[in-house]
Amino acid sequence: MRLTTFSSGGTSHTGVVDAGVAVSLGLASGGDPRFASLLALVRGGDSALADARELAVSHPVRAAYDVDDVTVRAPLPVPTGVRHWTRTGAAEAAAPDTPAKGPGDPVTPNADGRVAVAIAAVVDSSARIFGCTVLGGAQGPFVVTVDALDPDLARVVEVRVNGVHHARSAVPDARGHLDRAFAGLGAIRPLRAGELVVVDLTADLPPGQCVLRDGDEIELEVTGLGVLRNRIQILP
16 A cells, blocks of 8 residues: 555545545544554554555545645654664664655755655564655655565666656665664664664765756655655755
């Protein structure tokens, strides 16, 4: 499933997106607290995920929205924590105290002028991979559940600026790297439901390849995880 957080008419929903339709799990379930947020769904375990799958197929008409009529947000706006894994070691960031940026929000390049691309895996209630999303100054647009992920995970990463292709990179053994990250981080401290495990990918925008300007539209596409689309904001 492709899970996300979306808003419509000033109301936020945890939803499933498929074939141009966004289904509000809260409305479809009659207000089940397990679907109050994506974090609540993750913490609800396998039974909550199974019920979400059923609601995605069988739901009242009032729970379905045309995806073009809603605003897709960061799917997991306030995770339990953020833990990074690289080939040289592990790092841990403090639990965020403000919601993550999502699709459409302004993003600022790093100090070196690049926008790096990463995969963030969401930890489930059994310290396994619940699903994955794209990170690149923002988060989203979806958390794709582990059962729907390509076995090779992120085979290709592509970066476009104002619709023009600027970088494309194959990512060998992304799933294996993610599995090693879970094992390595879990050995340091047990993983908690709702944490993000971040694995950096190789594709980015070197300053010499593309100069990002204020107002540019940047698209980060990761095979199987969707396209994260944002506007560049250059801070004074």
